[in-house]
Amino acid sequence: MSAALDVRGLTTRFDTRKGPVTAVNDVSFSVQPGRIMGLVGESGSGKSVTGFSILGLIDAPGQITEGQVLVDGTDLRSLSPDALRRMRGKHVAMVFQDPMMTLNPVLRVGDQMAMAVRVHDRVSKSAAWDRARQALETVGIPAPAERLRAYPHQLSGGMRQRVAIATALLHRPSVIIADEPTTALDVSIQGQILAEVRRLADETDTAIVWVTHDLAVVSSLADDICVMYAGRIVESGSAEAVLSAPKHPYTRGLIDSVPARHAPGQPLPQIPGATPQLINLPQGCAFRPRCPRATDLCAMQPPQAGEAHFALCHHPLTGSQT
Amino acid sequence: MMPDVSIDHDTLSPDGATSTTASGAPVQTRAARLRAFWSDFCRAPVAVVSLIVIILLAVVSFGAPWVSPQDPYDMASLDWMDAFLKPGSVGAGGYTHWLGTDNVGRDMLSAIFYGLRTSFVIGLSAGVLALALGICVGLSAAYFGGRLESLLMRIIDLQLSMPAILLALVLVAMMGQGVGQIILALVVAQYAYFARTTHGAATVERGKDYIEAARSTPLPARRVVFRHLLPNVLPPLIVVATVQVASAIALEATLSFLGVGLPLTEPSLGSLISNGFKYIHTDRTWLSIYPGVFLMITVVAINLVGDQVRHVLDPRNQR
Amino acid sequence: MLGYFVQRLAQAVVVVFAMSIIVFVGVYAIGNPIDVLIDPGATQEIRAKLIAQYGLDQPLWRQYLTFLVNVAQGDMGTSMVYNIPVVDLVFSRLPATLELVFVSVVIATGIGIPAGLYAGYRPDSYGAKAIMALSVLGFSVPTFWIGMLLIMTFAVNLGVLPSGGRGDLGTVLGIDTSLATLDGWSHVIMPALNLSLFKMGLMIRLTRAGMVEAMRTDYVKFARAQGLTDRQIVFSHVLRNISIPIVTVFGLELGSTLAFAVVTESVFTWPGVGKLIIDSILQLDRPVMVTYLVMVVILFVLINLTVDLVYARLDPRVRLKGGA
Numbered sequence: 001m002s003a004a005l006d007v008r009g010l011t012t013r014f015d016t017r018k019g020p021v022t023a024v025n026d027v028s029f030s031v032q033p034g035r036i037m038g039l040v041g042e043s044g045s046g047k048s049v050t051g052f053s054i055l056g057l058i059d060a061p062g063q064i065t066e067g068q069v070l071v072d073g074t075d076l077r078s079l080s081p082d083a084l085r086r087m088r089g090k091h092v093a094m095v096f097q098d099p100m101m102t103l104n105p106v107l108r109v110g111d112q113m114a115m116a117v118r119v120h121d122r123v124s125k126s127a128a129w130d131r132a133r134q135a136l137e138t139v140g141i142p143a144p145a146e147r148l149r150a151y152p153h154q155l156s157g158g159m160r161q162r163v164a165i166a167t168a169l170l171h172r173p174s175v176i177i178a179d180e181p182t183t184a185l186d187v188s189i190q191g192q193i194l195a196e197v198r199r200l201a202d203e204t205d206t207a208i209v210w211v212t213h214d215l216a217v218v219s220s221l222a223d224d225i226c227v228m229y230a231g232r233i234v235e236s237g238s239a240e241a242v243l244s245a246p247k248h249p250y251t252r253g254l255i256d257s258v259p260a261r262h263a264p265g266q267p268l269p270q271i272p273g274a275t276p277q278l279i280n281l282p283q284g285c286a287f288r289p290r291c292p293r294a295t296d297l298c299a300m301q302p303p304q305a306g307e308a309h310f311a312l313c314h315h316p317l318t319g320s321q322t
Numbered sequence: 323m324m325p326d327v328s329i330d331h332d333t334l335s336p337d338g339a340t341s342t343t344a345s346g347a348p349v350q351t352r353a354a355r356l357r358a359f360w361s362d363f364c365r366a367p368v369a370v371v372s373l374i375v376i377i378l379l380a381v382v383s384f385g386a387p388w389v390s391p392q393d394p395y396d397m398a399s400l401d402w403m404d405a406f407l408k409p410g411s412v413g414a415g416g417y418t419h420w421l422g423t424d425n426v427g428r429d430m431l432s433a434i435f436y437g438l439r440t441s442f443v444i445g446l447s448a449g450v451l452a453l454a455l456g457i458c459v460g461l462s463a464a465y466f467g468g469r470l471e472s473l474l475m476r477i478i479d480l481q482l483s484m485p486a487i488l489l490a491l492v493l494v495a496m497m498g499q500g501v502g503q504i505i506l507a508l509v510v511a512q513y514a515y516f517a518r519t520t521h522g523a524a525t526v527e528r529g530k531d532y533i534e535a536a537r538s539t540p541l542p543a544r545r546v547v548f549r550h551l552l553p554n555v556l557p558p559l560i561v562v563a564t565v566q567v568a569s570a571i572a573l574e575a576t577l578s579f580l581g582v583g584l585p586l587t588e589p590s591l592g593s594l595i596s597n598g599f600k601y602i603h604t605d606r607t608w609l610s611i612y613p614g615v616f617l618m619i620t621v622v623a624i625n626l627v628g629d630q631v632r633h634v635l636d637p638r639n640q641r
Numbered sequence: 642m643l644g645y646f647v648q649r650l651a652q653a654v655v656v657v658f659a660m661s662i663i664v665f666v667g668v669y670a671i672g673n674p675i676d677v678l679i680d681p682g683a684t685q686e687i688r689a690k691l692i693a694q695y696g697l698d699q700p701l702w703r704q705y706l707t708f709l710v711n712v713a714q715g716d717m718g719t720s721m722v723y724n725i726p727v728v729d730l731v732f733s734r735l736p737a738t739l740e741l742v743f744v745s746v747v748i749a750t751g752i753g754i755p756a757g758l759y760a761g762y763r764p765d766s767y768g769a770k771a772i773m774a775l776s777v778l779g780f781s782v783p784t785f786w787i788g789m790l791l792i793m794t795f796a797v798n799l800g801v802l803p804s805g806g807r808g809d810l811g812t813v814l815g816i817d818t819s820l821a822t823l824d825g826w827s828h829v830i831m832p833a834l835n836l837s838l839f840k841m842g843l844m845i846r847l848t849r850a851g852m853v854e855a856m857r858t859d860y861v862k863f864a865r866a867q868g869l870t871d872r873q874i875v876f877s878h879v880l881r882n883i884s885i886p887i888v889t890v891f892g893l894e895l896g897s898t899l900a901f902a903v904v905t906e907s908v909f910t911w912p913g914v915g916k917l918i919i920d921s922i923l924q925l926d927r928p929v930m931v932t933y934l935v936m937v938v939i940l941f942v943l944i945n946l947t948v949d950l951v952y953a954r955l956d957p958r959v960r961l962k963g964g965a
Contacts, residue, residue: 055866057862057865057866060765085868085870086868087868088865088866088867088868089866089867089868089869090868093866093867094863094866096859096862096863096866098859101858101859101860102859102860102862102863103860103863104860104864104878104881104882105860105882106881106882106885107877107878107881112864115864115867115869115873115877116864116867116868116869119867119868119869119870119873120868164863167863167867168867170867480656483893483896483941483944483945484896484900484937484941485896485897485900485901487897487900487901487903487904488900488903488937491903491922492664492667492668492922492930492934495922495930496667496668568781569781572781572782572783575783575785575786576783576784576785576904579783579785579904579907580785580903580904580907580919581919581923582919582922582923595785595786595789599789599908602789602792602793602797602804603797603804607793607797610789611793614786614789614790617783617786618782618783618786621781621782621783622777622778622781622782624781625777625780625781626777629777
């Protein structure tokens with residue numbers, strides 16, 4: 001089975017006043033149809049920029065400098081701007097973080113969704129509304145015909161995010177990039193939506209990249225995990241392998257700092273230090289200053305990526321240490 | 323698209339002029355802030371040129387008695403034989419009238435310098451007084467709140483919906499001609515902009531914790547307002563002030579042009595243009611063109627500087 | 642919605658009433674029109690007779706009451722200069738001004754909004770920079786001076802357009818307007834352009850700012866992620882959103898266009914109400930001044946009211962709050 005999404009060596013740079021910043025640095029991963037890949041990282045790790053880079057939605061002063069983004073075998077980066085636009089929404093779609101902001105407040109939900117239908121398929125307005133209604137049904141929205149006639153502010157946050165997901169699903173794309181879509185929602189709503197997404201991925205064979213900072217979300221949802229740090233993927237593998245036997249000290253730190261894993265009253269372990277400035281990364285391994293296992297080797301040369309469950313580390317953790 | 327911009331920023335920003343507090347917020351000294359402001363301002367060459375032009379114009383206008391070849395107020399120095407000399411011709415005084423002379427033989431260049439001075443004086447005084455009045459009204463409304471606030475803001479809203487030109491026109495018509503009257507009319511016509519801006523900014527600040535904190539200490543209200551509230555509402559006011567000075571100058575010129583502003587015996591740019599307008603159908607166009615050009619340059623330069631200040635102060639443009 | 646409307650209407654009436662007092666007292670504080678109107682050589686007898694005739698010997702509050710009673714009967718007084726009822730005078734001048742304002746508003750929006758959209762869509766392009774430079778000019782250079790330049794260029798130097806006055810009238814749908822004749826257009830186009838520049842500059846800035854703002858929003862990013870074309874994004878998503886502030890300011894500025902018509906009409910000797918008010922200020926024609934100002938107040942109150950209602954129509958969020 002060939003990958004629905006195959007990202008190879010993707011690099012995105014922002015030319016700021018203070019110098020170039022590589023927000024996404026040589027990122028590679030692939031997602032099979034029907035699989036959910038959790039892209040995990042802290043704020044500023046480059047995970048969201050990775051998502052936008054896949055769709056080619058990077059504006060000045062940023063630019064994608066290197067790499068390939070293969071969707072169903074087509075390299076998006078080799079396409080003309082118009083051809084790329086025709087891929088968006090049709091073959092690869094995106095869902096955003098804040099459902100309050102992603103829908104146009106002055107247009108009815110149905111009009112917005114119908115527009116998304118008709119930009120790729122030449123169908124009548126009523127046929128487009130019909131498809132929008134079906135899409136709302138698919139994501140479990142009750143009374144979809146009524147919702148279509150509503151304005152976004154008349155819907156709750158969870159409802160709006162469902163509408164956004166339904167919009168992304170309109171053309172049954174092979175890949176959906178979900179950029180922290182449940183972060184802004186209540187925990188109970190979050191659980192419903194996660195369950196819904198899991199079901200949709202299984203039923204529709206859509207490959208989903210789930211961008212998040214929340215390991216708890218990933219553990220209940222993802223098949224595979226990529227951990228990003230300072231623009232690079234530092235560890236990747238199956239969700240089970242990464243979560244139960246993390247190899248990278250950073251991943252270990254992230255897992256240890258999830259509150260649910262600790263007895264009440266005990267101090268929560270933290271990763272020492274702060275996220276590095278992308279403009280001024282440490283030599284060698286970017287995690288070195290915060291890493292308990294760092295040696296001189298880590299200061300001299302950056303570690304190289306490996307295969308299958310790999311960690312971008314000179315001193316990966318082994319099973320016995322967990 | 324530049325996603326995650328706000329997030330990436332904290333990690334990109336600090337350099338020499340910045341130190342970081344425990345909470346991670348960058349703290350800058352006032353001098354460092356001014357320097358940063360200045361270097362941002364200089365990013366637009368047009369604004370820098372405009373600033374230089376304004377300074378030059380201010381120098382020649384306030385130095386008018388020394389730099390202009392003739393005192394246009396001194397009737398004795400005027401020679402009827404010199405009337406309507408073309409630009410560049412030499413008059414009875416033995417010097418060249420670079421911009422020609424008017425219908426009573428007044429040297430246009432001198433008249434423009436003196437006129438520019440009048441315009442600057444009117445624009446600046448009206449601007450400063452309107453600023454002061456506006457701050458008082460806006461801050462009192464924001465600080466005391468309640469009935470006073472809604473009454474003041476009602477009046478201001480109503481006034482803002484009226485064009486300043488109309489208000490000034492009526493006021494000048496009521497009070498009569500003269501520099502003082504014009505300034506007063508302009509202040510009344512313009513203070514509302516400052517009051518609205520002050521009130522807007524102050525209500526935002528009012529909700530913040532530090533004002534609450536200052537209020538809960540036994541500091542007098544006056545001190546809370548002037549030491550804490552005022553500094554935080556100043557930046558938007560600076561922008562409004564530059565624009566309002568320019569528009570005060572333009573308004574004065576318009577009023578004088580319409581014949582209700584200053585008389586020709588007290589040359590302002592507006593009254594000079596108004597005088598020249600009488601000769602618009604002849605070939606004596608220098609009478610209106612040159613004062614107009616000076617007026618235009620002044621007003622546009624001030625606006626361009628104001629634009630750039632606005633741009634620099636806009637938090638969305640700070641990267 | 643209805644309750645809201647009634648409340649706003651009541652407020653408006655109070656405002657008009659209060660303003661009429663201010664205007665009346667203010668205008669009647671100006672000079673003594675008798676000095677302007679009467680030959681200084683006239684006898685004391687004639688003066689006294691005229692003063693009594695105009696009611697100027699009465700105390701101010703009585704004059705105001707008389708004024709109110711007359712207004713209630715549709716009588717705004719008689720012009721001291723033209724010696725005809727002020728209402729007739731103003732209404733005879735009004736069509737010329739409305740015609741001028743109409744054409745200038747069409748020019749301002751017709752050019753301003755597309756230019757602003759472009760400048761906001763490609764903010765770094767040279768075209769956008771040129772547009773913004775022009776808008777700064779239109780915004781800051783005094784109207785009367787641009788009007789003068791227009792006259793010098795097109796009327797004096799090129800001689801292609803008349804320098805002032807209103808052209809031949811034609812009749813369209815029972816309305817006499819100079820827009821029905823070619824000569825009328827040749828007269829109206831220059832003052833209308835002059836009057837439109839300020840508003841055009843404002844339109845450009847507003848539209849551009851709204852466009853830039855909208856292009857940064859998530860819903861535009863989301864629309865792009867759906868593969869919508871830029872054209873669809875601008876015309877279906879952005880335009881609808883920024884139309885709200887544009888309509889608001891547009892409405893408010895409609896009144897200021899009427900006010901600026903004072904300047905433009907003076908420059909181009911356009912026989913509208915603006916020219917009339919300047920003339921009456923210079924000649925101390927009090928009834929005309931009071932009438933004009935009260936009309937302006939009513940106009941502004943009406944515009945504010947209308948803008949609020951249109952706003953409620955355009956923005957579904959406001960509509961919901963209103964309970965409609």
